[in-house]
Structures are given as structure tokens and as C-alpha cells.
Amino acid sequence: xxxxxxxxxxxxxxxxxxxxxxxxxxxxxxxxxxxxxxxxxxxxxxxxxxxxxxxxxxxxxxxxxxxxxxxxxxxxxxxxxxxxxxxxxxxxxxxxxxxxxxxxxxxxxxxxxxxxxxxxxxxxxxxxxxxxxxxxxxxxxxxxxxxxxxxxxxxxxxxxxxxxxxxxxxxxxxxxxxxxxxxxxxxxxxxxxxxxxxxxxxxxxxxxxxxxxxxxxxxxxxxxxxxxxxxxxxxxxxxx
Amino acid sequence: xxxxxxxxxxxxxxxxxxxxxxxxxxxxxxxxxxxxxxxxxxxxxxxxxxxxxxxxxxxxxxxxxxxxxxxxxxxxxxxxxxxxxxxxxxxxxxxxxxxxxxxxxxxxxxxxxxxxxxxxxxxxxxxxxxxxxxxxxxxxxxxxxxxxxxxxxxxxxxxxxxxxxxxxxxxxxxxxxxxxxxxxxxxxxxxxxxxxxxxxxxxxxxxxxxxxxxxxxxx
Numbered sequence: 001x002x003x004x005x006x007x008x009x010x011x012x013x014x015x016x017x018x019x020x021x022x023x024x025x026x027x028x029x030x031x032x033x034x035x036x037x038x039x040x041x042x043x044x045x046x047x048x049x050x051x052x053x054x055x056x057x058x059x060x061x062x063x064x065x066x067x068x069x070x071x072x073x074x075x076x077x078x079x080x081x082x083x084x085x086x087x088x089x090x091x092x093x094x095x096x097x098x099x100x101x102x103x104x105x106x107x108x109x110x111x112x113x114x115x116x117x118x119x120x121x122x123x124x125x126x127x128x129x130x131x132x133x134x135x136x137x138x139x140x141x142x143x144x145x146x147x148x149x150x151x152x153x154x155x156x157x158x159x160x161x162x163x164x165x166x167x168x169x170x171x172x173x174x175x176x177x178x179x180x181x182x183x184x185x186x187x188x189x190x191x192x193x194x195x196x197x198x199x200x201x202x203x204x205x206x207x208x209x210x211x212x213x214x215x216x217x218x219x220x221x222x223x224x225x226x227x228x229x230x231x232x233x234x235x236x237x238x239x240x
Numbered sequence: 241x242x243x244x245x246x247x248x249x250x251x252x253x254x255x256x257x258x259x260x261x262x263x264x265x266x267x268x269x270x271x272x273x274x275x276x277x278x279x280x281x282x283x284x285x286x287x288x289x290x291x292x293x294x295x296x297x298x299x300x301x302x303x304x305x306x307x308x309x310x311x312x313x314x315x316x317x318x319x320x321x322x323x324x325x326x327x328x329x330x331x332x333x334x335x336x337x338x339x340x341x342x343x344x345x346x347x348x349x350x351x352x353x354x355x356x357x358x359x360x361x362x363x364x365x366x367x368x369x370x371x372x373x374x375x376x377x378x379x380x381x382x383x384x385x386x387x388x389x390x391x392x393x394x395x396x397x398x399x400x401x402x403x404x405x406x407x408x409x410x411x412x413x414x415x416x417x418x419x420x421x422x423x424x425x426x427x428x429x430x431x432x433x434x435x436x437x438x439x440x441x442x443x444x445x446x447x448x449x450x451x452x453x454x455x456x457x458x459x
Contacts, residue, residue, distance in 0.1 A: 005296075005300065006300065006304075008297070009297045009300050009301055012297060013297075013301055078437070078441065079437060081440070082436060082437040082440035082441055082444075083398070083433045083436040083437050083440070084398040084399065084400075084401045084412075084436055085398075086401040086402060086404070086412060087401055087412065087429065087432050087433045087436060088433070090412070090415075090416070090425075090429050091429050091430065091433055094419060094425035094429060095425050095426050095429050095430065098425065098426045172304060175306075176304070176305065176306040176307070177306070178306075179306035179307075179308040179309055180308060180402070182308070183308075183404075183405055190306065190308060190309055190312075193309065193312070194312060197312070197316055201316075201320065203313065203316040203317045203320055204313075204317060204320075207309055207312060207313040207316075207317075210309055211301070211305045211309055211310075211313075214304070214305040214306055214309070215301060215304055215305055218304040218305075219304075
């Protein structure tokens, strides 16, 4: 979704949502939903941090020349990509206490979703690092750079620019996945909507409103990532 | 706490029955997604802006919002209009709708990737629209779509545990019920995870083989 298109869709659905919700009682929904939206934003941001860290580590580990490190990274990626996010959350939330590790629901949400999206992200990291032209590696070796200096100054800055657009999509997937945390008792936007629906039975208004909030948040991510892309792209242009 | 294999054997038949429901839900949702996706794709590629714009907006809206809320929406909205449908039907409709928006993008990309010259050649040969699609366009457009659609099928399969949120007795819900009855969550939830892992890895391998076969056939 590009930004103009997204904005138009958002405005259209916002007006539609207002029209639907302009019946009495609309105001009563707002405070609860806003609190829920704030929880959703917090979990998205924290899980995004975990996801980027996990993806970087796992992506680099899969390119490692040491076999066991590669294997461990592959097992992590396959397990988290091969099973459902909801199964992972339930496993962390209900099964881990059997092993004596009790995590709070928020920790489970951030860790679970972060590691899930991180597994998908590691493939992005890996492919973008591999996509840096061979000449760049050769030039760094010719300049007698150490391996870590080469990665830090030459390879990763170029790979990051290529990573940004796919990461934008992953962050939107993450935002959508945060709806799952309502099923492990976190009072996020989805949970609030579910609760309000149980009380008021105004399904169309409440869920339309909440869908529009999610749409707005994902539009925000698109806009933010576009800005980052311009910023990093410009930096790289200056180095060249 | 150790993994109890006796307990595993005890719950395995129940879970296997639930797995059948999971697979049924996946298949029905995917068929719905394929059909609905084609409708969306054709409408979005329509030359009439009053068709293509609203459909495009709707597709983007569904695509960028969580499927769980869409499941809740359909599940709770029908009874309010006096239509009582089983939870499974509402869930399958929501999953099918959500994934149809992904499928429509795959169709669109596939159709738009057929070179323009192919359309022009079909026109030059005086082929009708039916013959153009059947003999010229679709045979070229479908092979590249297969792996992408296959990935979405696996993605859809992995989303079916969401149906447990509206109490459909699929795999996840059954595992949760076993867990709450016996206070043993370790085995049922781990088994569910293993089931999804095995199925995903197997289908990923299958998709790779189909992809290789399609490439082989074209060359």
C-alpha cells in the first residue's frame, strides 16, 4: 500500500466508521479503546525491537562459517516459521511454567511475537547481506580491513538500505499479530473491543472502529518506514 | 516435569480428530480465498474506476488489519441480523476473506507479468477473449503464481488456530480443553506445535518440488 492510496483509504473508512458510529453511545467506547490502542502500540514497539535483534543475530549466524552456529540458527528459524504464532504464544504462556519458568503475559507477548517475526526477518537479513555486490567484499579485503570492520562499515550499511522495505511489511505483520495477545489475557485493543462487544453488542460499530485504528497504525508504520528509507538512502548516497 | 508418553498416546486420538477439522477448515477457506481472490483481482484490474477503486480500497483495508478481529466481526455480526451460523462457518469465511486479498495480489501480479505483446498477438490473430485467456494468457500466468499461492496456503493453515478464539473445536481449542481438564499443557500444546511444524516443513518441500517441476516443464 503506498502512502497516498493508504491515506485515501483511511479517510474514506474513517468517515464510514464515523457514520456508523455516530449513533448514541459512541463516546463511551473511546477511553477504553484508546487505552487498548496504547497497549497495542507498546507491545508492537517492544516486539519490533526483539524481532530486529533476533533477526540480525540469526541472519548473521546463518551466514557463519562455523557449522553448529548455522545449525542452531536454522533450527530457530524453522521452528518459529513452521508453527503458528498463536501456538508459540500458548506454549510460552502455558507450557514454560511446567519447566519452572513463569513469564508475565506481557513478556510472553513481546518475546513470542518478537521471536516469531524475527525468524521471518532473519531471512531478510541473510538475503540482503548476500545481495551486497561481491566487489564490495573484495574492495574491503584489498583495503586490508578486518572482517568485523568490513561488516560494520561496508557490508551492513548497504544491506540495511535494502532491508528497510521488507522490514516495513514485517512490522505491519507484527502489528496485525499483536491482536493475538488478547488471547493470553493482555488488555490490548482487540481485547477491549471484544469486551465492549460482549457488554454492548454493538458489533458493527466497535469492530469497524477498531479495524480503522489498526489501519491507521499500519499506515503510520508505512509512513515511518518510507521516511527511514529516504534518510538511509540519502546517507548512502553521500558516502558514494 | 517430564514428557509423559503414556499421556501422549491417550490424547492422540482426540487430537487427530481435531486435526481433521483443522485441515478441513484450511481447505475450505483456501478454496474460498482462491475464488474470491480472482473476483477481487479482476475487479481491481477493471478499466472502470467506480469498480476498481472501491474494490482496491476494500482489499487494502482487509489486508492491513488483523484477521482475528475479522473473525470476531463475522462471528458476532451474523446473529445480530438474525442469521445463526456455526462458529466454524464464520471462521472459515473470515479466513477465506482475509487470504483472498493476498491471493488477489498474486493473481494481479501473475496476469500483469504476461508480456503485453502476448495480448497484442492474440488480438492480431483475432482470438476471442475466452480463447485468449484459455490458450495464451493463463498458461503463462499460472505457473509463476503456484509457489506464491502455495506459501499462502501454508500461511492460512498456520492461522487456523485463531479459530479457537471463537470456540471452534479445531486442534488448538482441543489442546486447550485437554490442558484445562487434566492440568497438563505440556504434551497437548507441544504436540500441536509439532504437528504444524511437520506439516509446514512437508508442504514447503512439496512447493519446492512443484516449482522445480513447473520450471522443468516450461524449458
